[in-house]
Structure formats: structure tokens, C-alpha cells
Amino acid sequence: MMNRLVIRRPDDWHVHLRDGAMLEAVAPWTARQFARAIVMPNLVPPVISVAAAEAYRTRILAALPLSDFTPLMTCYLVDRAEPAELVRGFEGNVWAAAKLYPAHATTNSAHGVTDMRTLWPALAAMERIGMPLLVHGEVTDPDVDIFDREAVFIDRVLAGVVRDFPALKVVFEHITTAEAVAFVEAAGPNVAATVTPHHLIINRNALFASGLRPHFYCLPVAKRERHRLAVRKAATSGSLKFFLGTDSAPHTVAAKESSCGCAGIFNAPYAMEAYAAVFEEEGALDRLEGFASEHGPRFYGLPLNEGHVTLERAKNEVPASLAAAGTSVVPFQAGETLRWRFAGPA
Numbered sequence: 001m002m003n004r005l006v007i008r009r010p011d012d013w014h015v016h017l018r019d020g021a022m023l024e025a026v027a028p029w030t031a032r033q034f035a036r037a038i039v040m041p042n043l044v045p046p047v048i049s050v051a052a053a054e055a056y057r058t059r060i061l062a063a064l065p066l067s068d069f070t071p072l073m074t075c076y077l078v079d080r081a082e083p084a085e086l087v088r089g090f091e092g093n094v095w096a097a098a099k100l101y102p103a104h105a106t107t108n109s110a111h112g113v114t115d116m117r118t119l120w121p122a123l124a125a126m127e128r129i130g131m132p133l134l135v136h137g138e139v140t141d142p143d144v145d146i147f148d149r150e151a152v153f154i155d156r157v158l159a160g161v162v163r164d165f166p167a168l169k170v171v172f173e174h175i176t177t178a179e180a181v182a183f184v185e186a187a188g189p190n191v192a193a194t195v196t197p198h199h200l201i202i203n204r205n206a207l208f209a210s211g212l213r214p215h216f217y218c219l220p221v222a223k224r225e226r227h228r229l230a231v232r233k234a235a236t237s238g239s240l241k242f243f244l245g246t247d248s249a250p251h252t253v254a255a256k257e258s259s260c261g262c263a264g265i266f267n268a269p270y271a272m273e274a275y276a277a278v279f280e281e282e283g284a285l286d287r288l289e290g291f292a293s294e295h296g297p298r299f300y301g302l303p304l305n306e307g308h309v310t311l312e313r314a315k316n317e318v319p320a321s322l323a324a325a326g327t328s329v330v331p332f333q334a335g336e337t338l339r340w341r342f343a344g345p346a
Helices: 020-033 050-062 083-091 116-129 146-164 178-186 197-201 204-208 225-235 268-281 285-300
Strands: 004-008 012-015 036-039 070-076 095-100 133-135 170-172 191-195 242-244 308-317 322-324 327-329 337-345
Touching: 004 285, 012 020, 012 242, 012 268, 020 050, 020 268, 020 322, 020 337, 036 050, 050 070, 050 083, 070 083, 083 095, 083 116, 095 116, 116 146, 133 146, 146 170, 146 178, 170 178, 178 191, 178 225, 191 225, 191 285, 197 225, 197 268, 242 285, 268 285, 268 308, 268 337
Parallel strands: 012 036, 036 070, 070 095, 095 133, 133 170, 170 191, 191 242
Antiparallel strands: 004 308, 308 337, 322 327
16 A cells, blocks of 8 residues: 655646635635646636736735745637636736637636637637636526536537637636546547536535535536546546546635525645545546646646655545635535545655
């Protein structure tokens, strides 16, 4: 039995760091485990300009004065997004990618895209310069069952984007279904996917175990067990197409435990421990380094991190809550005892 695992320092290719006091509270958790992170732009107001991205990056770095963490900024796409602004931000090393939120698909997505055809000039420019498109892959049609929205999005939207822009780099984010796995595997090398720890560990039953469990509510929502197993198999397969993206999304306890609770799971404090447990259960600990530290940088065309980190086999109790921004947040797997502990730099 392996009791100590040393891997190249990992990156998080999908995280929500929020802003203000919450940013100051949660950013250190991400920076503790990861060297870089793709930072989501769904603030209020959203990050749609180069100037806004630069200002947000400055606030993130100010919240981490003693860290060497690198935030990789993204542009929030809106209808008729301006190609010139995308090119300016990407070529100026401000933006690492652009994020597609279908309008009203998730937290702070009211300004998201309502008509994909209005993005065609922007997508053409992104394809030309090699700027990745990050996709929240759900339709928002109220007639579509919430558990089917990812699969329907593939048919209605994503397949057409990949067909019409064959050289465009696309990351299908936080995939949750067997259909998403099959789509990514069948697509060319310019299509990849991120996978969260919670979608590897819980299925939709977790939402309703002995009562309504709001801290397991996220978007895309967890699916049936067969989908969890398909995503788990893909993540631990060693395929270069799948890499780490926590989608860590903190909300206060009050915002989660309300009559209209917010979607999001805060997994940043124990992310690597959760991934290590999954890979161990699948007999694939030797593939964790590729998933966490290599596949993402290679897809984005960035250098691998030079440092290494250590994970140790040890009992690791997750607290019921963590203080944040004058209130508290509940971490993923709260109250559980994990088998692995992140021990920091090797």
C-alpha cells in the first residue's frame, strides 16, 4: 500500500474565487494546493473587458501577498462579444480563455449568451488566435428536464460549434454525463474536458439522502450512478483529454440553506485529497499526476510546473464549516474523515 505520493505541483483549470471579503477568505485555499488556476469571470458585474480582468487579477494577487500563485483570467462572453477585445486581451496575456455561459444557466449568468449565432465572429477570431473556449454545457429551456440539460446541449449547441470551428480549442467544463464523456472522446485533440471531485464522488441520490441536502446542490447537478461511473472511468483513464477542474464555488451557509438555495460546492480546501481517494479506489494513483498536473498545461500550451507536492496517507477530518467573510461556508465532505492529507511542497 502506497503511503506517500509525490507529484508535480497541480493546477486547477476551473475555479470560482468570488470577490471582496469572500475572495480574501477562499483564495488561500486554492493557492495552497495549486500553482495556477483558471478563474471564472461570473462576478457582478461580469468580467467582459480587458480592464476589468486586469483589475480582478490585481485584487486576487492582493489577497495572496505571500503566494506564488498565478491566476489565469477569463472573459465572460455576451451576445455579440467584440472580437477585437478578445484578441487584445489574449494577445496581451491578460486572458487565458473565454467562458460561455448560456443565459441563466448557473450563478451570475444573467448576462450570458442568449443566441449562439451572435458569437460566430468572436469564435472565428478565437479559432484564429488559438484562444480556448470554455463551455458551461447546459441548455436552459424550461421544457428540458434538469438532468438532461447537458446531453441536450451537446446535440443542440456544442456539436455545431465543434463542426463549424474545427480548429477552435474547446473545454467542456465540469462534465457530468456519459454522453459528455463519449462526445469528448470522439472529438479531435482540440476538445477536452474538466472534471470536478464532487462529480466523481456523489450521484444525485446525495441530494436527497434522509432529507434535502443543499450543500450537495451544484450546477450541472449530479446525475445518475451510471453517469458518475462513466465520468470516473474517463478521469482516471490516463487520457490527455481529461484534466482537473474543481469548480469550487463557495456560498455562505445562509445562501445555501434558504428557500432558494444557491448552486455550488466549495471543495478547494480538500480538493487533492478527494481526487487522490478516487484515483486510489480505481487503482490509478499512478495516473493522478497526469490528470492533475500535466494534461491541462499541455492542452493550454503552458509549461509544466517545476515544483512538486506531497500527499500522505493519514486520517484527515473535514470540519463541519469554515469561517469566511464574517460568516461561514461548508466544505465538500464536511464531517467526513478522508484517507489522504495534502502535505505541501515536496
